[in-house]
Amino acid sequence: MAEPRVLVVGAGLGGALLxxxxxxxxxxxxxIGAGIDGPEGGYADATAASGGLVRAFEPDPAARSLATASLAELLADPMLAEQAGWRESGSLYLLDAGDLDLVAGVGAPGIEVLTGTQVARRFGFDRLPERSAAVWEPHAGYIVPDRxxxxALAGLDRTEATPVARLDDDTVELRDGRRLTGDLVVVAAGAWTPGLLRSAGLTTTLRTKHIQYAHYAVARNDLPCFVDETSGLYGRPAGPGRLLLGLPSTRWDAEPPTPEPDVDLTEQVRATALLRLPGLDPRPLGPPVSAVDCYSEPAGLALRAVAGTAHTFTFTGGSxxxxxxxxxAxxxxxTALLTNRSAVNVPTG
Ligand SMILES: Cc1cc2nc3c(=O)[nH]c(=O)nc-3n(C[C@H](O)[C@H](O)[C@H](O)COP(=O)(O)OP(=O)(O)OC[C@H]3O[C@@H](n4cnc5c(N)ncnc54)[C@H](O)[C@@H]3O)c2cc1C
Structure with missing residues (x-):
């Protein structure tokens, strides 16, 4: 049987890698959608805005397994690491000591559990709750997802720059009126996916949410990537004396690509960072990066069949x-699309 023609809608990290x-x-x-330009000639999507933190440890088992496999692939392939702009900075994941059973069996090289006191001594984190602990991964770091x-795009034989105007199961209509037909259609349009599905009369549980971070000046140059579950603060090194910092947003159903910055969130980051990171200058170095990602339940980038269609899937929900x-992912x-097409068994979303 001939291998299928698959129309992949959206050239973010998800669509390009798929x-x-x-x-x-x-x-x-x-x-489809390769080369949709943002304001400065680049892409204006989650992939372009992404902080790119990568590590093996995640509290959720499904995400942990995908993150572990992705990091292993990156570390095993120097050419891939170079293409991804890989930087090894180490990763610290701060959590309640009661959740440490989640670390058992995580297959990351050199992974170690630290007490809150060790974290304070080694990295200068301040005022951690009494029961804090951390998962330390020396060989984690960050990539540049846009790179x-x-x-991935550079190696593709067939790309189409014109965006999709409308979905119609195995056919998509482009904005210039042309229609393309495939054996399968995968909508990998990130935060635009819920809107594309709804305008085709399809239902979806996918949603969008705002993400915002900014850069700050910091006195030390040895801070790793970190997620502090005890306060929500996350960050990564961003050049000498600079740190990228953010807190999770609660703004659901934000419009891509660049919603208005949330000034209250900036203030919350300032207050939280001042507590945890002594020596940080709490004035952001420039305006925040304000972007949107597609969220799914359960969370995570995955293939999902679209209810009410025979040939359409989504591949987004990076959350x-x-x-x-x-x-x-x-x-x-x-593999799921190609091995058993008639019985692709994935959750709807
Ligand atoms: C600010 C921010 C920081 C992040 N930081 C991290 C991090 O540190 N670590 C981490 O693991 N993850 C992070 N993420 C998450 C991760 O970057 C995203 O989950 C991932 O990049 C999403 O990729 P995507 O391909 O699903 O979506 P996108 O990158 O948004 O790509 C979707 C593409 O579809 C295109 N499109 C839209 N409509 C159409 C159409 N009609 N026709 C054709 N194409 C269309 C868009 O132009 C876009 O290029 C972050 C996300 C954001 C927003």
């Missing part, structure tokens, strides 16, 4: 965390 995995497996993907996306899972999705 198209590459499909092509490498012998299928005929057509990536990884561009590397603010897909830079670290995309390598493994795209491999899994391509």
């Amino acid at each position: 198209a590459r995995r499909l092509q490498d497996a012998g299928a005929q993907p057509v990536l 990884l996306r561009r590397a 603010g965390g897909a830079a670290k899972t995309a390598l493994a 795209s491999r899994l999705a391509a």
Whole structure:
């Protein structure tokens, strides 16, 4: 049987990697939306805005397994690491000591559990709650997701720049009126996905949510990537004396690509960072990065069949965390699409 022609809608990290995995497996993907330009000639999407923190540890087992496999692939392939702009900074995941059973069996090189006191001594984190502990991964760090996306796009045989205007199961109508037909259609349009599905009369549980971070000046240069579950604060090094910092937003159903910055959230970051990171200058270095990602329940970048269609799937739902899972999630999705097409058994969303 001939390998299927798969229309992949959206050239973010998800769509670009999925198209590459499909092509490498012998299928005929057509990536639609490659080259949609943002204000400065680049992409204006979650992939372009992403902080790119990658590590193996995640509290959720499914995300942990994908993140672990993605990091292992990156560390095993120097060319891939170079293409992704990989920087090894280490990763600290601060959590309540009662949740440490989640660390058992995580297959990350050199992974270690630290007490709150050790974290305070080694990295200068202040005023941690009494029961804090941390998962330390010396060989984690961050990538530049936009670079990884561009590397994946560069190897594709068939791309189509014109965006999709309308979905119609196995056919998509482009904004210039042309219609393309595939054996399968995968909507990987990130935060635009819920809108595209709804305008085709389809229901979805996918939603969008705002994500915001800014850069700050910090006195020390040895801070790793970190997530502090005890306060919500996350960050990563961003050049000498600079730190990227953010807190989770609660603004659901935000419009992509760049919603108005949330000044209250900026103030919350300032207050939280002052508590945890002595020596930080609490004035942001410039305006915040304000962007949107597609959120799913359960969270995570995954292939999902679209209810009411025979041939349409989504591949999005990164929920603010897909830079670290995309390598493994795209491999899994391509395999699911190609191995047993008539019985792809994935949750609807
Ligand atoms: C600010 C921010 C920080 C983040 N930080 C991290 C992090 O530190 N670590 C981590 O693991 N994850 C992080 N993430 C999450 C991760 O970057 C995203 O989950 C991931 O990049 C989403 O990729 P995507 O391909 O699903 O969506 P997107 O990157 O949004 O791509 C969707 C693409 O679809 C295109 N499109 C839209 N409509 C159409 C149409 N009609 N036709 C054709 N194409 C269309 C868009 O132009 C876009 O290029 C962050 C996300 C954000 C927003």
